[in-house]
Amino acid sequence: MPGTAELVAIFREIADLLDLQGVRFKPEAYRRAARSLEAVTEDLGQISARGELRSIPGVGDAIAEKIAEYLRTGTVPYLDRVRGEVPPGLLEIMRLPGFGPKTARRLWVELGVEGPRELETALAAHRLDGLAGFGPKKIALLAAALARAGGTPMRRPLAAAWEIAESLLAALRAGAPVDRVEVAGSLRRRRETVGDLDILATSTAPERVFEVFSALPQIRTVRMRGPTKETVELADGLQVDLRVVEPAAFGAALQYFTGSKDHNVHLRSLARERGLKVNEYGVFRGEERVAGATEAEVYAALGLTEIPPEIREDRGEIEAAAAGRLPPLIDGPDIRGLLHVHLDRLGGAAGLADAARAARRLGWDYLGIVVAEESGGASVPSLPTGGPKVFVGVETTRVPSGRPPGGDYWVLRPAEGIVAPTATGAAGATGPLLIAHLPASVDAGFEPGQLRPWLALATDRPIAFEVTAGAGEDGLDSTVARQAVQAGAALAVGPGDVAATEWERFRLAVGLARRAGAGPSNVLNARPVTDLARSWAGRRRTG
């Protein structure tokens, strides 16, 4: 299927093939462009039509021309050219964990190995023995990696990774001589999927910390351990890096290991311009450490206001921080209630009372209880006074018009495969508020242009796009959500369809909204209860 996702894959393959040829710098340039394209919220065709492809970070003349070519013809001939220069099987060898382009290329040049199958044969025939740089351990690692090949490590949904991380942090705090322990990496940036976990700790006895960590029941194997860093694999294959630093370097290390790569590279080049050096131990002027204990200190030393982890992606946030113009982002305490709580999930009236208590505990003023369209909304029990206000949402699978029967607002969950509003009820439809739960993930092949008809719908009626942190049933991902925010549309933030005991997960969804650049004014359920009641003209239930 042509589109941004395919173009990203093409650039990544070009990068790998150039790597195999030993070409320097170009592979990173293509990867940078690929990462950048993944974050583009607008249709590439439109950007190209305006002649603005080069405004995408990492896209210069040569890559812009290849994008334009792809948009015209659906192919990038340069890919076929570089494919012709190395055997395709080498890609599989270089992607074996622990091995890379240099090894794959040497096996090809020195032994004629063109792919995994030939490598297997060569290993069996002991043809690698005696090859310079290939000792018995490396050969054994290669054989083991080859035997396990194919199982590409899966990225976990954010919520799943978060639960694993929480259990590891709790175990470390309880059993290891640590002062501070925090999660870093893409989980801290609240990326919607997480490839591995990064945990950072301060301690005066790192060795003991690693001992305790290695002995945790969740951990299957220790892959490597040095004086400052340990890498382990969990039973389900997830890789976890634990690093221990001294307190004076904690902020610098947290900043460094939170990333992203592009953000850090940009920061370090900024530091060079100012005669400074940044590494995971601090910001240095010559030998002198001028910052390091806190992240705020690190950013301040570089002349920047502190940048929230969720937007550290080098998409303009560093320039904004330098100018003191970082936009305010939505925060957990801004959330005033939930709007998408399924009555079924609560388990009836008793469950509703429990949910009301949970909502109070979280400081919320209202709950939007959602019922199926067929049920007519009449079955939602009222709450005793003093509890959160209860609104009733009616869930439907098609774009509705008119007032929801027996409810205050609509919740739209399109039937599977629907990616644009159907004609019925869409054009010119006005009506009470609509919360749209669209399964719109760039990873799953959603193209930026596909949001356009939905945004058009938002010009006719109040609509909010849902952002959740459930397990595989999420609404907009942060890239699509960013597009909605940039278009001035509202988001609705929630924990997904989970029990009230797991509502804390709404904080992860807040993280996704932050990644999208949403401030409090962009989030429907950050509005006070009175505003909300006004935003739909239906009857409302009072507690």
Added chain:
DNA sequence: GCCGTTTTCGGCCCGACTGTTTTCAGTCG
């Protein structure tokens, strides 16, 4: 191949860890 309040050419982040080494190359994040 990209990029620029030290540059339109000459740079391109930087440290940890492993395996094979006797001072380093490759890989990773």
